[in-house]
Amino acid sequence: MSDRLLKLTLQVWRQKGPNEPGHFERYTCDTVSEHMSFLEMLDVVNEGLLVQGKDPIAFDHDCREGICGACGMVINGVAHGPRAATTTCQLHMRHFKDGDQIVIEPWRASAFPVWKDLVVDRSAFDRIIQAGGYVSVRTGSAPDANETAVPKTDAELALDAASCIGCGACVAACPNASASLFTAAKVAHLGLLPQGQAERQQRVLQMVAQMDAEGFGHCTNHNECEAVCPKQISVRFIARMNRDFLRALLTADEPSRLRRKPA
Amino acid sequence: MKPLHSHAPSGPLESRWEQHRFGIKLVNPANRRKYEIIVVGTGLAGAAAAASLGELGYRVQAFCFQDSARRAHSIAAQGGINAAKNYQNDGDSVFRLFYDTIKGGDFRSRESNVYRLAELSVNIIDQATAQGIPFAREYGGQLANRSFGGAQVSRTFYARGQTGQQLLLGAYQALSRQIEAGQVKMHPRTEMLDLIVVAGRARGIVTRDLISGEIRAWLADAVVLATGGYGNVFYLSTNAKGCNTTAIWRAYKRGAFFANPCFTQIHPTCIPVAGDYQSKLTLMSESLRNDGRVWVPLRAEDCERTPSEIPESARDYYLERRYPSFGNLVPRDIASRRAKDVCDDGRGVGPSVGGARRGVYLDFRDAIERLGKDAIVQRYGNLFDMYERITGENPYQVPMRMYPASHYTMGGLWVDYNLMSTIEGLFVAGEANFSDHGANRLGASALMQGLADGYFVLPYTLGNYLARVSAGELTTDHPEVRAVLAEVRGRLDRLLSIGGSTSPDSFHRELGRLMWDQCGMSRNQQGLARALDAIPRLRERFWQDLKLVGSGSELNQALELAGRVADFLELGELMCRDAQTREESCGCHFREEHATAEGEAERDDEHFTHVAAWEYNGDGAAPLRHTEELAFEFVKPSTRSYK
Numbered sequence A: 001m002s003d004r005l006l007k008l009t010l011q012v013w014r015q016k017g018p019n020e021p022g023h024f025e026r027y028t029c030d031t032v033s034e035h036m037s038f039l040e041m042l043d044v045v046n047e048g049l050l051v052q053g054k055d056p057i058a059f060d061h062d063c064r065e066g067i068c069g070a071c072g073m074v075i076n077g078v079a080h081g082p083r084a085a086t087t088t089c090q091l092h093m094r095h096f097k098d099g100d101q102i103v104i105e106p107w108r109a110s111a112f113p114v115w116k117d118l119v120v121d122r123s124a125f126d127r128i129i130q131a132g133g134y135v136s137v138r139t140g141s142a143p144d145a146n147e148t149a150v151p152k153t154d155a156e157l158a159l160d161a162a163s164c165i166g167c168g169a170c171v172a173a174c175p176n177a178s179a180s181l182f183t184a185a186k187v188a189h190l191g192l193l194p195q196g197q198a199e200r201q202q203r204v205l206q207m208v209a210q211m212d213a214e215g216f217g218h219c220t221n222h223n224e225c226e227a228v229c230p231k232q233i234s235v236r237f238i239a240r241m242n243r244d245f246l247r248a249l250l251t252a253d254e255p256s257r258l259r260r261k262p263a
Numbered sequence B: 001m002k003p004l005h006s007h008a009p010s011g012p013l014e015s016r017w018e019q020h021r022f023g024i025k026l027v028n029p030a031n032r033r034k035y036e037i038i039v040v041g042t043g044l045a046g047a048a049a050a051a052s053l054g055e056l057g058y059r060v061q062a063f064c065f066q067d068s069a070r071r072a073h074s075i076a077a078q079g080g081i082n083a084a085k086n087y088q089n090d091g092d093s094v095f096r097l098f099y100d101t102i103k104g105g106d107f108r109s110r111e112s113n114v115y116r117l118a119e120l121s122v123n124i125i126d127q128a129t130a131q132g133i134p135f136a137r138e139y140g141g142q143l144a145n146r147s148f149g150g151a152q153v154s155r156t157f158y159a160r161g162q163t164g165q166q167l168l169l170g171a172y173q174a175l176s177r178q179i180e181a182g183q184v185k186m187h188p189r190t191e192m193l194d195l196i197v198v199a200g201r202a203r204g205i206v207t208r209d210l211i212s213g214e215i216r217a218w219l220a221d222a223v224v225l226a227t228g229g230y231g232n233v234f235y236l237s238t239n240a241k242g243c244n245t246t247a248i249w250r251a252y253k254r255g256a257f258f259a260n261p262c263f264t265q266i267h268p269t270c271i272p273v274a275g276d277y278q279s280k281l282t283l284m285s286e287s288l289r290n291d292g293r294v295w296v297p298l299r300a301e302d303c304e305r306t307p308s309e310i311p312e313s314a315r316d317y318y319l320e321r322r323y324p325s326f327g328n329l330v331p332r333d334i335a336s337r338r339a340k341d342v343c344d345d346g347r348g349v350g351p352s353v354g355g356a357r358r359g360v361y362l363d364f365r366d367a368i369e370r371l372g373k374d375a376i377v378q379r380y381g382n383l384f385d386m387y388e389r390i391t392g393e394n395p396y397q398v399p400m401r402m403y404p405a406s407h408y409t410m411g412g413l414w415v416d417y418n419l420m421s422t423i424e425g426l427f428v429a430g431e432a433n434f435s436d437h438g439a440n441r442l443g444a445s446a447l448m449q450g451l452a453d454g455y456f457v458l459p460y461t462l463g464n465y466l467a468r469v470s471a472g473e474l475t476t477d478h479p480e481v482r483a484v485l486a487e488v489r490g491r492l493d494r495l496l497s498i499g500g501s502t503s504p505d506s507f508h509r510e511l512g513r514l515m516w517d518q519c520g521m522s523r524n525q526q527g528l529a530r531a532l533d534a535i536p537r538l539r540e541r542f543w544q545d546l547k548l549v550g551s552g553s554e555l556n557q558a559l560e561l562a563g564r565v566a567d568f569l570e571l572g573e574l575m576c577r578d579a580q581t582r583e584e585s586c587g588c589h590f591r592e593e594h595a596t597a598e599g600e601a602e603r604d605d606e607h608f609t610h611v612a613a614w615e616y617n618g619d620g621a622a623p624l625r626h627t628e629e630l631a632f633e634f635v636k637p638s639t640r641s642y643k
Helices: A038-051 A123-130 A152-162 A169-173 A180-191 A200-213 A224-228 A236-251 B013-023 B044-056 B094-104 B111-130 B163-180 B246-253 B286-290 B300-304 B318-322 B332-344 B365-371 B373-391 B446-466 B479-497 B504-519 B525-545 B557-581
Strands: A005-014 A023-033 A101-105 A114-116 B036-040 B059-063 B184-187 B190-198 B201-209 B215-219 B222-225 B264-270 B293-297 B360-363 B400-409 B426-428 B610-615 B624-629
Touching: A023 A038, A038 B504, A123 A180, A123 A200, A123 B163, A152 A180, A152 B163, A169 A180, A169 A224, A180 A200, A180 A224, A180 A236, A200 A236, B013 B094, B013 B111, B036 B044, B036 B201, B044 B059, B044 B163, B044 B184, B044 B222, B044 B446, B059 B190, B094 B111, B111 B446, B163 B184, B163 B446, B190 B215, B190 B246, B190 B479, B201 B222, B201 B479, B215 B479, B222 B246, B222 B446, B246 B426, B246 B557, B264 B286, B264 B332, B286 B373, B293 B300, B293 B318, B293 B332, B318 B332, B332 B360, B332 B400, B365 B373, B426 B446, B479 B557, B504 B525, B504 B557, B525 B557, B557 B610
Parallel strands: A005 A101, B036 B059, B036 B222, B059 B184, B222 B426
Antiparallel strands: A005 A023, B190 B201, B201 B215, B264 B400, B293 B360, B360 B400, B610 B624
C-alpha cells in the first residue's frame, strides 16, 4: 500500500449564520495522504484552524460509512464529489491529484437554508415523511409476517427505493432544487408492497403537497438527481410517483384530506 | 453491600412475561394525555418507544443530537435481526434462541430478561413487516433467512447489508406518524446535557440547542434514555462520530448505577487503521468469514511480501489450526484475540502505523476457485465494493486486510426487569442499558433488543410506573431545576474559558489509545493499574489545556465534542476499575491472569456469577461496587468450547 502525499488548495464556503452573507475562504494543506477520506482531510484542516484560534469549518457528518445521510457537500460543482455512488464521507483523496484546487460548498436550495458554513437545514425532508411516508400500523397489531406473500422482485424493487439515505444530494444537484427523487423513493417503496396499499392514494397526494409547500421545485427530467445519488436511486421512481399522483387525483375518495402546511 | 432487586418474576420461564404483564397497573386511556414522557435518542429503541408511547396517548417529547431522527446510529447495522420464527423448520424455538443468547453472553445475563427477548423477537418481525420493511424474500414470496455468526439454525432476517437502516426507517416512519398526529414533539439537533432528579424521581432533562446554543430544561413524569453505547471511548470504533456517553454518564452522576462497564465488544473484521489521521473504523460484515480464510505469514520476515507470492507452506491459517471444528467461524471475541496475538507476535500485515503492522489477511482466493467469481460477487459484491472504495485495493485479486475494532458495549446503565434504572422514573433502553447480552453479544441481536425494548417492553412497564405517580406538578423555577441548569451553564463556561492549546480531538485520541492498549481486547492487572494512574492525569491536563474557539451561543462543533470527551475521560476510569475488579475472563472481558495454558478464557463462576453495578460517590472518591447475583435455573453454565 503506497502512501502518496498531496498538496491541495481549498476554496471553502464560510457563512456565519442563515442571515449572514457568505464568502469563499482559501486554505492550503500540503500533507494530505491519499488514503484519507474527504472528511478526514477536513478534520486535519479544522485541527489546524482550531489551534490557531480560528473558527473550524462546520459540516454535518456522523456514521462516516455512507449510510446515515448526514454528510454532504458540493465538491467542485458536484454533490458528493466526483465518484459515482459515493457519499462525501466515503470519497477518498486518492481520487484527487497533487496540486488540485477543490471548491467546497453547501447544498444550495431555498428549502435547505444554511445554518452555518456547510451545514444546512434539511428538516423539510422530515416533514415530507410526516405528511404520509409510513404505513399506519399500531404497535402490536401486526399479523404473522409470512401471512402475506410478497413477490421477491417487488420486495427487491421496494428495497432499491427504500435505500434512500435522505442526504439531499438530489435537491442540491437539481436545477429546480426539486425533492422529487427523495419523495418518489418513499412513495415507491411503500406503494410497491401490499402493506402500503391501503394508504397509497392519500400518501402520494399528501407527500407531494408537502413537498410543494416546502418550496422545492418541480421535476423537469434533468436526471441530475440520479447521477449524484449515492445510493443510485433511479428516476424511474419519479415516473412511478407521477402516475400514482395522477391516478390519486382523479380517483381519491377523500380529497379533503389533502392539505398543505407552510414550510 | 446492598442487594439490587431485579424485580424479575419467578415461576415457569415461558409464562413469566405474561404473568408480569398481568400484574402491571394500567393507566386509564383518558388519563394518559396528562402524562408527559421524555425520550432521548431516536435509534431503534428510542424511536420505537416514542412512537408506541405516543400512539397509546401519552404526550412525548423526543430528542436527538442529529439533524434528523432518521440518522441515529442503528442505521449502520448491516447483518440482520434474529427471531425465533422457525420459518425454516430447522429446529429453532424461543427456548433455543434464549439458550444461545445466554450461552453466547457467557452466563453473565439474567435468564428472565433474555427469555423475554427471545419471546418478543417473533413480534418484532411481524411489526416490521407490517410497517413495510422490505426484508429479503424467497421466490415464493416468503421471508428469507440466513445463518449468522456461527448459529446452527437460520433465524436471521435481513434486507441486503442494510437491515439496520430499514428497521430504523420503519421506526422513524412510525415516529413521524405520531409527530404528524401531534402526539410526539420532536427536537432534533438538541443534545441532553444533564438529568433533573427531584425527590428521588427523574423529572426532566437539560438540553443544549446545537444551533442557537440555548440551554433549557424540559420537565416530564418519566424519562427514557435510549442513547446508545459508549464504544467511542476508544476513539477509533465502528460507531458514528457523534456516538457518546454523555446522557448515561450524566444519569450515572445523578445516581443511576452503571453496570458492567468493562463489557465491550470488539468486532474481529474491520478495515485496519491506515494512518494517524484515521477518524473511525469501518466494519465489514462477519458473514465474510463464511467463505474467507484468515491467515498471516508464518515468519515475520514475510510480512512485507506481496501476499500472492507467499507459498502455502509459509502461511499460518491460525484459526483453522487452533480451532479445527469451528475454524474461521469462531465467535467474535476469540477471532479478535487471536488476531491480536499474531500481530503482537510481529506477524501482522499491511502498512506500519505508529511502528506496528496491525492487520491479518482475509483471503477469498480459495473460495473464488471453488465457487467461481460470480458466486462471490453475488454473496459479497457490495462488501467488496465498500472495501475497495476505502482501501483502494481490489479484494478479488488481493486478500482483504482486517483488524478488530470496538463495536458494541454490553455494559450500560443498570436496569431492572421493567427497564427502570436505580433512579425512579428513569428508564433505559437499547444499547444504553446493560440488560440482555451478558459479557458478549451474539450477531444480529442488537437490533432485536433495541426494538423489543422500544416496541414491546417500555409501553407496558412505563405505564406501570406512571400509574403509581401523579402527573405534572413541577415547574422550571423549582430550585432543583435551577440548580441543574446553573451547573450545565457553568460547565460549558468552564470548557470555553480554559484557553489552552490542545484540541478536544487530540485528548480523545490519547484517551482512546490508552483504553485500547490497556482495557481493550486483552487486559491485565499491571496495564489496568497503569491506565488508572494515567487517566486522571490526562483528565487534569484536559481541564487545563483544552483549546476551543467561539462561544456557547452558536453552532460550535468543537464545544459539543469537548463536552463528550470530558465525560469519556471519566467513564474510561470506571471501565478500568470494573475490568480490574472482575478477576476472571468471561465473554469479551479477557484477563490475561485468568487463562488456560493455551490462552483460552477461564471463567470464575464461584466468585463472579454476578452483575457489577457501580454507584457514583462524588468526584475524587472511589465509586461503590454493588452486585446483583445471577441465578441459572434453566441453563447450566458450561465452558464455551470451539475446538
